[in-house]
Amino acid sequence: MKDRLRAPNIAWLLLGLILLLQGCADKETEPFDPNQPVSLKIMYEWGEENFYNRFGKEFQLKYPNVDFRFVENPQYLPDLTAEEYEETLLAYIEKERPDVLRIGGGFRLEAVSAAGQLIDLAPWMKRDSFSLDGIYPPVIDAIKMKGHGTLYGLSPTFTSSALYYNKDLFEQYGVTPPQEKMTWEQVLDLAARFPVDGSPEERIYGFDQGLSSYDSIYSFMERIAKTEQIALIDASGKRLLFDSDGWRRITKLTVWSMTSNSVYFPEKLTAGQGITLDDDLFVSGRAAMVVSGDSTAKDLQNMNKFRRMSIPPQELLRWGMVPVPIDPVNPQSANEISVFETYGIGADSTAKAAAWELVKFINSDEWAKGRSRTRGEGNLLARIAYNKERFDLFDPEEIEAFYKVKPQSGEELRQIRQVPYEFRESFGEIVREELESIAADKQSVDQAVQKIQTRGQAELDSFNARTKEINGVH
Numbered sequence: 001m002k003d004r005l006r007a008p009n010i011a012w013l014l015l016g017l018i019l020l021l022q023g024c025a026d027k028e029t030e031p032f033d034p035n036q037p038v039s040l041k042i043m044y045e046w047g048e049e050n051f052y053n054r055f056g057k058e059f060q061l062k063y064p065n066v067d068f069r070f071v072e073n074p075q076y077l078p079d080l081t082a083e084e085y086e087e088t089l090l091a092y093i094e095k096e097r098p099d100v101l102r103i104g105g106g107f108r109l110e111a112v113s114a115a116g117q118l119i120d121l122a123p124w125m126k127r128d129s130f131s132l133d134g135i136y137p138p139v140i141d142a143i144k145m146k147g148h149g150t151l152y153g154l155s156p157t158f159t160s161s162a163l164y165y166n167k168d169l170f171e172q173y174g175v176t177p178p179q180e181k182m183t184w185e186q187v188l189d190l191a192a193r194f195p196v197d198g199s200p201e202e203r204i205y206g207f208d209q210g211l212s213s214y215d216s217i218y219s220f221m222e223r224i225a226k227t228e229q230i231a232l233i234d235a236s237g238k239r240l241l242f243d244s245d246g247w248r249r250i251t252k253l254t255v256w257s258m259t260s261n262s263v264y265f266p267e268k269l270t271a272g273q274g275i276t277l278d279d280d281l282f283v284s285g286r287a288a289m290v291v292s293g294d295s296t297a298k299d300l301q302n303m304n305k306f307r308r309m310s311i312p313p314q315e316l317l318r319w320g321m322v323p324v325p326i327d328p329v330n331p332q333s334a335n336e337i338s339v340f341e342t343y344g345i346g347a348d349s350t351a352k353a354a355a356w357e358l359v360k361f362i363n364s365d366e367w368a369k370g371r372s373r374t375r376g377e378g379n380l381l382a383r384i385a386y387n388k389e390r391f392d393l394f395d396p397e398e399i400e401a402f403y404k405v406k407p408q409s410g411e412e413l414r415q416i417r418q419v420p421y422e423f424r425e426s427f428g429e430i431v432r433e434e435l436e437s438i439a440a441d442k443q444s445v446d447q448a449v450q451k452i453q454t455r456g457q458a459e460l461d462s463f464n465a466r467t468k469e470i471n472g473v474h
Helices: 002-028 050-064 082-096 106-114 122-128 138-145 167-172 184-193 217-229 243-260 295-309 352-362 365-371 398-402 410-419 423-439 445-470
Strands: 038-043 065-070 102-104 161-168 287-293 319-322 334-335 344-345
Touching: 002 167, 038 082, 038 161, 038 352, 050 065, 050 352, 050 365, 065 352, 102 106, 102 352, 106 138, 106 344, 138 184, 184 243, 184 287, 217 243, 217 423, 243 398, 243 423, 243 445, 287 295, 319 398, 344 352, 352 365, 423 445
Parallel strands: 038 065, 038 102
Antiparallel strands: 102 344, 161 287, 161 319
């Protein structure tokens, strides 16, 4: 008899618990009341004017009772380590308690979400049936990877690269234009078909490595290695892998590009150095190809604008684009995207409903459609259907080059991506010295690879020791 009486009691207890949890969930995603005045504190590092121009004005037309207050990101100081800046950022968020946060790229989203300072957006999306359809899936994947599977934010934009080429130069010299699904070897073979005569100030190049904040020779090699998923440092972060077959092959390809004079390797950028469009060999019409990000499309548009307005007007240049070089082993996955802005809701926010309404608007189809009318401005839209009309210089189908080849993604690629900047800079100098020695016939490729491995390993050991000392690890 007792057992028969106990079963219904347990059932009622379970039902009550379910209803209680459901009530908590409903309260967690309580509805937004547009008639109720509310002030949202926004953490946005690009300033109030930029925020209002991009999002605020249009949002307040819909919801005039929502007001904004702004806090900027804590100042980044060059002498801070990544760990020290992370601690500064987390302490700042805890102090200011913003409702909506714009989190930049790199380690920041991962650090802020791991510290419990952002909320999971899934319940809010489910409540409003907010669909991710139309958003480029790798953008969502990149954010989830930083949140270890949880969606702590959304991004309305992303950046990607393509292989740009100068149609005029290819026609002038009778070289077949680049096609989809070309490897780096094939692209560089195309580059070598252009003439190499003329002074350095006037001649053209088959391929422009592009300006870089560190040594352009190693930057070139690193770009190929990333495409082909060749790691420089092992998973422990302690052993250099430059003496591998993959890096040996990249070294040979790079030395050939140097000695053939088909690739332009610019000087390293220095802090505060002013750069104009004329300094960019590809944009100014003196290089046949370059692999670059979507911002280059805007530079090309500006260059032709200057040519049109010059006295007398200059002939406009014609450009095209195809997807980036592929990994021959995995040709469907070779691109690399970056998500530089993610919008999330602060865990300590007391206005989560209004905050979600803003985050939802920033990532809406409505906002993307309106933004698509600002041609050539800003990064690629995550809702990729609205990118095709934004770049006047290219056919709408060519814009798909930015996302036709799927990006590499996943936890297994973290080690390939995450070579510390401080080590990369010093290692690049080592690589340049040894490769220039090969080009001058002072040593063989095998000798140079071994020297780079030895010198690079010593530099990595020194870097790791300094990092341990800074972090107080003995």
